[in-house]
Amino acid sequence: MNTLHPTATPSSHAPTSGIGTLIREWRQQRRLSQMDLALDVGISTRHLSYVETGRARPGVEVLLALAERLALPLRTRNVWLLAAGYAPRYTEQPLASDQMAQIHAALDKLLHAHDPYPGVVLDGGWNVVRANSAAQRLIALLPPALREPGVNMFRASLHPEGYAAHTRNLHEWGGYLLRTLRRQVQESRDPQLRALEQEVLAYPQVAALLETPGPASGAPELLIPCEMEIGGHRLSLFTTMTAFGTPRDITLAELSIELFYPSDPATDALLHQFAAAD
Structure with missing residues (x-):
């Protein structure tokens, strides 16, 4: 079976915004209100609002629940974790490994x-x-x-x-x-x-x-x-x-x-x- 050399593949990007800004941008991209997203992941709207404005830091499980509800790519979930001060959860093994x-x-x-x-x-x-x-x-x-x-x-x-x-x-x-x-x-x-x-x-x-x-x-x-x-x-x-x-x-x-x-x-x-x- 032939293996072809790909052109440039998506790469990890260092976060340029705080985690609250990233969450808000992706929530708006998915056209969800704060209330809808908060209810879906089981947190209060106030807590989500505090996270988005930088007044609160989300825990890892809350962060991953938000990412799952927003259907984020695994690459972006790692970016979120880094932006919130946590270690990445997802590996990236080369295809030829x-x-x-x-x-x-x-x-x-x-x-x-x-x-x-x-x-x-x-x-x-x-x-x-x-x-x-x-x-x-x-x-x-x-x-x-x-x-x-x-x-x-x-x-x-x-x-x-x-x-x-x-x-x-x-x-x-x-x-x-x-x-x-x-x-x-x-x-x-x-x-x-x-x-x-x-x-x-x-x-x-x-x-x-x-x-x-x-x-x-x-x-x-x-x-x-x-x-x-x-x-x-x-x-x-x-x-x-x-x-x-x-x-x-x-x-x-x-x-x-x-x-x-x-x-x-x-x-x-x-x-x-x-x-x-x-």
């Missing part, structure tokens, strides 16, 4: 079983860190500038010299990708994802894709396929995302597995044909 050997085995088994359909493992910045043979065949279509030092799914999919040049329904697929990226930026507040969003929005024609209407009333987007034309062949693929359950390590928490499936019998047959040709 010996401690990850069993994780590698599980990922390889999953990706191998998914062949001849494309499958990749992504880090928190949506950089490809592992890919099966079917995905490698698609990655080979990218120009060197989009493959080195690593493949980023948003960059590769939206760059005019990347998959966008092969995507027949870019107005739909690209709009879906941009809304996904924007949601990730809003939920994580990660500066590297924000920089990535600004980069892809600067590509020709990409900003206009945001005008493509999304699902009405917040309904889920049901199976928007990626329709590509490659070497005179039409491929139609839909995607699923999987994450590790109950992670306590930042690296694992930020990993996701994206598996592509054929949307029609013709694509299914073509993917098997490409695999047999190799």
Whole structure:
């Protein structure tokens, strides 16, 4: 199974604000009132108000309860703990470390079983860190500038010299990708994802894709396929995302597995044909 070198991944950021300010900012980001958040975690509104204004220091368990209710990334929870004067709770093992050997085995088994359909493992910045043979065949279509030092799914999919040049329904697929990226930026507040969003929005024609209407009333987007034309062949693929359950390590928490499936019998047959040709 191929391991790809990712581009820059999200890094820990030293807190620049007090813990009270951080809590208030994230609470407002999640559109919760002080009363709602306090009731949900079982503390008084007055105590939460004192914490947010710096008049009280939250205990570790209260802090972690607030972080859990606000669905904070593990990386941000460590930032909160440091800002409040506590030791970080969550490790960050390198993906290539010996401690990850069993994780590698599980990922390889999953990706191998998914062949001849494309499958990749992504880090928190949506950089490809592992890919099966079917995905490698698609990655080979990218120009060197989009493959080195690593493949980023948003960059590769939206760059005019990347998959966008092969995507027949870019107005739909690209709009879906941009809304996904924007949601990730809003939920994580990660500066590297924000920089990535600004980069892809600067590509020709990409900003206009945001005008493509999304699902009405917040309904889920049901199976928007990626329709590509490659070497005179039409491929139609839909995607699923999987994450590790109950992670306590930042690296694992930020990993996701994206598996592509054929949307029609013709694509299914073509993917098997490409695999047999190799």
